[in-house]
Amino acid sequence: MLETGINELSREYESIVEAxxxxxxxxxxxxxxxTLKMIDALRQNIQIMLRLASDVDRNKQPDISAEEVSKIGDYALNLLDEISVSCASRGMQDQMLELHRLSLPVVSWLKVYGGQVKKLDIVVNAIASYANTIQDNKQLELLCELISNVIDVTDIEIKRDLEATNPMRPWRILNLNWGIVATRTHNSEIMQHVFDQLIKNIPADCQQFFNEGMQQMDVVGYPDNVREVMRKYAGGFGVNGVRH
Structure with a gap:
């Protein structure tokens, strides 16, 4: 499901909510x-998303603003969250997790059509669920790319990070998970790019992340190229020697 796109969203959704x-x-x-009304409302919302995608595929200029795109995506994310709560209350943990993960194709749709993510917590939960299960380096690189897309389309008000004193804020968790996934790819270039973004996105938290990352190098047994990148950032310097 990591590569589920908007065209598969409807089918995946129906399969998940059947039980x-x-x-x-x-x-x-x-x-x-x-809850049944919400399930039907999301079904209709997905069809609206698919129609917009179809119009674009047929080179038909969509008559919709970026703000309207954001509202459609936000509605989908809120409904996914509400329905997943109902799953959890009925002991359907697998379905809850799968509904969370459907937030990622919604994010991809928002990115394509110029919208913004205004509800970040369900997306962060989806990313964390993948980060906890994926081991393959190429899949981890793909997950890094997905996180980058989420970062790109996150609403500007969230990016301002005005709740910096809250360690559980979704923006902080998203960026820290990005750093962890980047490290686990063992790809130096990806690590450098992501670490530079962490310095910009969560400046008050990034140094602790690098310090703790350095402590994990021996515990996990990371290869030398990963250790070298982490060592430079933990020392307060990026790979190009510029102090951050």
């Missing part, structure tokens, strides 16, 4: 009815 729908239909409660 949840059956569970909701077996109980006659206001909560169940509300």
């Amino acid at each position: 949840l729908i059956l569970s909701l239909q077996s109980t006659d409660s206001d909560e169940s009815k509300q």
Whole structure:
């Protein structure tokens, strides 16, 4: 599912919520009815996203603003989050995780059509779930690219990082996970690029990340090229020798 695109989103979504729908239909409660409405609302929202993609594929100029694109994407992310909560309350942990992961094709859609991510927490949860399970270096590089896309389209208000005192803020966690995934790729160029971005994005937190990363070099047994990059950043210098 790491490479699931917008065209597969509808099919994946229907497969994920199938068991949840059956569970909701077996109980006659206001909560169940509300969740079923949300499931249908997201189904319709996905169709709107697909129609826009189809229009562009057919070289039809979409009559929609970047703000409207952002609202459509934001609605999708909020519904995914709300429906995933219902999964969790019914013990459907796998479905909850898969719904979180569907936030990533929504982000890709927002990037293509000029929107911004305004709800970051569900996206951060999706990325963390992949980071905890992927071991292959090429897949880790792909995950780094996905995180870069998320960074690119994150709303400017989130990027201002005004809640810098909150260590659990999604913006901080996203960037730290980016750094961890970059390190695990063992790719020096990717590490340097990501580390430079961490210095810009979370300046108050990056030095601790580099220091702790250096401590992990022996624990994990990283190769020499990874150690060298981490050593320079932990020492307060980027690879080009410029102090940060």
